Amino acid sequence: MTEIHDEAADDPQHPEEHIAPVPRISVQAFCETEQTLKAVTAAGEDRRLAKAHLTAKSGGLAAAIEVYETMPTPNVIVIESDGTRDILEGLDDLAGVCDPGTRVVVIGNPNDTAPYRELVRRGVNDYVVGPVETIDVVRSICSLFSASEAIITGRIIAVVGAKGGVGASTVAHNVAWTIARDLALDSVVIDLDLAFGTAGLDYNQDPAQGIANAVLSPDRPDTALMERLLAKCSEHLSLLAAPATLDRVYDFGAEAFDAIFDTLRMTTPCIVLDVPHQWSAWTKRALVNADDIVIVAEPDLANLRNTKNMLSVLKTARPNDRPPLYCINQVGMHKRAEIDVKSFAKTMESQPLAVIPFDSKLFSTAANNGQMIAEVSKSHRTTELFQNMANRLAGRGEVRKPKRSLLGPLLKRLKARTGRGSAPHRKAS
Numbered sequence: 001m002t003e004i005h006d007e008a009a010d011d012p013q014h015p016e017e018h019i020a021p022v023p024r025i026s027v028q029a030f031c032e033t034e035q036t037l038k039a040v041t042a043a044g045e046d047r048r049l050a051k052a053h054l055t056a057k058s059g060g061l062a063a064a065i066e067v068y069e070t071m072p073t074p075n076v077i078v079i080e081s082d083g084t085r086d087i088l089e090g091l092d093d094l095a096g097v098c099d100p101g102t103r104v105v106v107i108g109n110p111n112d113t114a115p116y117r118e119l120v121r122r123g124v125n126d127y128v129v130g131p132v133e134t135i136d137v138v139r140s141i142c143s144l145f146s147a148s149e150a151i152i153t154g155r156i157i158a159v160v161g162a163k164g165g166v167g168a169s170t171v172a173h174n175v176a177w178t179i180a181r182d183l184a185l186d187s188v189v190i191d192l193d194l195a196f197g198t199a200g201l202d203y204n205q206d207p208a209q210g211i212a213n214a215v216l217s218p219d220r221p222d223t224a225l226m227e228r229l230l231a232k233c234s235e236h237l238s239l240l241a242a243p244a245t246l247d248r249v250y251d252f253g254a255e256a257f258d259a260i261f262d263t264l265r266m267t268t269p270c271i272v273l274d275v276p277h278q279w280s281a282w283t284k285r286a287l288v289n290a291d292d293i294v295i296v297a298e299p300d301l302a303n304l305r306n307t308k309n310m311l312s313v314l315k316t317a318r319p320n321d322r323p324p325l326y327c328i329n330q331v332g333m334h335k336r337a338e339i340d341v342k343s344f345a346k347t348m349e350s351q352p353l354a355v356i357p358f359d360s361k362l363f364s365t366a367a368n369n370g371q372m373i374a375e376v377s378k379s380h381r382t383t384e385l386f387q388n389m390a391n392r393l394a395g396r397g398e399v400r401k402p403k404r405s406l407l408g409p410l411l412k413r414l415k416a417r418t419g420r421g422s423a424p425h426r427k428a429s
């Protein structure tokens with residue numbers, strides 16, 4: 001399929017855009033400028049192109065034509081135009097040596113004059129005007145695979161605690177439930193705490209199978225298997241529950257969950273990972289490869305240190321993503337000395353996604369009844385906090401309750417008395 005990237009439609013620095021990872025493909029780039037060569041090489045290191053085999057060289061169109069005269073073409077060719085040669089003529093020459101299945105991305109020069117229509121006719125799949133940043137290259141290559149195969153490419157939101165017991169699972173379950181209910185987005189929670197996970201309890205579910213069957217199965221998971229293992233919690237929410245039994249121990253390799261995540265994201269727009277508080281190859285990988293990360297912390301010194309360390313490692317591993325988000329939970333516990341939110345934010349050099357008050361009655365009622373906070377109290381401030389988090393994480397803006405006017409009720413009564421504001425009388429016809 002041929003399509004041209006509408007560069008006006010998206011802001012290259014937009015932090016919340018969703019770029020889906022590519023499958024195992026080969027990409028070869030022929031650049032004209034140092035900057036493009038650097039951007040393309042760095043794109044090869046991006047998490048979304050981790051499965052791709054990418055090489056970048058100099059020489060532009062001329063070099064590409066020369067190489068492919070004697071070699072088969074890869075899945076994707078990226079060509080930079082330097083604006084001096086007629087790009088259409090060059091593409092015609094390339095077409096002569098290009099295998100039919102190969103997709104072509106052109107990094108254009110502002111001096112190019114070729115109309116889009118002509119580029120499309122020559123089989124160009126995406127055209128990006130240079131100079132490009134790393135993220136532009138990532139986006140362009142990924143768009144060739146997500147848009148053309150008409151499959152859903154779900155967003156993964158990973159939630160993890162900066163320490164054990166801080167409320168990370170509670171936050172993950174409430175946020176996922178809210179995304180599913182308020183935004184009507186089909187969502188799946190994966191409880192990755194296989195031995196002790198509480199998602200089944202929190203959603204009042206008792207599924208016989210779940211994540212353990214998927215990860216321990218000798219076969220590669222497919223959509224049918226995942227469908228069988230999911231427990232339906234509400235109209236738009238399903239759960240891949242943890243067995244929470246101790247008859248075996250759970251040690252996993254770094255890539256143990258990759259195929260499960262890949263399979264699920266083909267059918268599910270939103271996947272929330274409840275990641276246990278541990279630092280192992282597979283937990284780190286689940287965090288690094290997520291579209292968004294939320295670290296849940298309590299306002300004390302150990303949480304402050306751990307959050308800072310996690311932010312720093314994850315930022316370095318994801319240079320082309322928005323930084324991980326964090327929320328401070330259980331704030332205002334009676335008689336506890338706490339680090340105030342302002343100091344916490346200063347150390348993190350960013351504001352928290354949410355500050356959730358400590359409320360033992362509300363949270364323990366929810367936990368013991370197998371309910372969400374919104375089910376215990378629809379109008380509670382914490383319910384609203386989870387709604388805001390859900391909106392931010394699903395890529396929507398913040399919802400604010402309309403401010404209630406103190407004069408509102410009085411004005412309403414006055415209007416009722418004078419007849420103003422009520423339905424206009426119908427004119428006799």
Ligand SMILES: Nc1ncnc2c1ncn2[C@@H]1O[C@H](COP(=O)(O)OP(=O)(O)OP(=O)(O)O)[C@@H](O)[C@H]1O
Pocket residue numbers: 161163164165166167168169170171193198276277329330331356357358359360363364367
């Ligand atoms: N804001 C809050 N106020 C009061 N209690 C809370 C709050 N948030 C969570 N809790 C309670 O804290 C306890 C621990 O929560 P949760 O199991 O979600 O933490 P966790 O970080 O996932 O723990 P673990 O490390 O065991 O996975 C639960 O009983 C939960 O109800």
Ligand SMILES: [Mg+2]
Pocket residue numbers: 168169170193274275276277
């Ligand atoms: Mg937990």
